[in-house]
Amino acid sequence: EHPGGNITGTHCTVPAYSQVKAIMKVLPNVKTIGIVYTEGEPNAEFRTQDFKKAAGELGLQVLTSTVTKECKTIAEVAEATKKLVGKVDVLVAHQDTSISRYGKGMIDVATANNIPAYVTLGQLLSEGAMFSLGIDFAALGTLSGEQSLKILKQNIKPGDIPVKTEKNYSL
Secondary structure, three states: OOOOOOOOOHHHHHOOOHHHHHHHHHHHOOOOEEEEOOOOHHHHHHHHHHHHHHHHOOEEEEEEEEEOOOOHHHHHHHHHOOOOOOOOOOOEEEOHHHHHOOHHHHHHHHHHHHOEEEEOEEEEEOOOOEEEEOOOOOHHHHHHHHHHHHHHHHOOOHHHOOEOOOOOOOE
């Protein structure tokens, strides 16, 4: 909440526990979650571990498949996704550089195999993902603007302003 120094900001992460609860609400019979992520990308690694912990606390299993940091195609994401077909009840795409860019590969495999796809980035909804629990980016922008005003008009040091996020998620 307070990174120190001359830093503040906002973030757009929905807690993993809230995401898993949303999946369970929409798909009450889910037992196994499949996550496709970029191996070696710190954000993707962290999000996956956080998701595994939350799912475990709620009695669900998580299986994973990875793409490389050099991933540059929808086909590579599709191949990684195919490794989870027949083993999972839902597929998950996190905020992950490769998956957010080439996630259509996951969505296409999910659709072809009648597996619901949950995404943390709403842009993949237009690619065919079934649902998402996400941040209202307009509201997040308002929070960022309010922080900027505190710095520019009230001369408050950035390090004295806590990092914030929008907590009214949209399913």
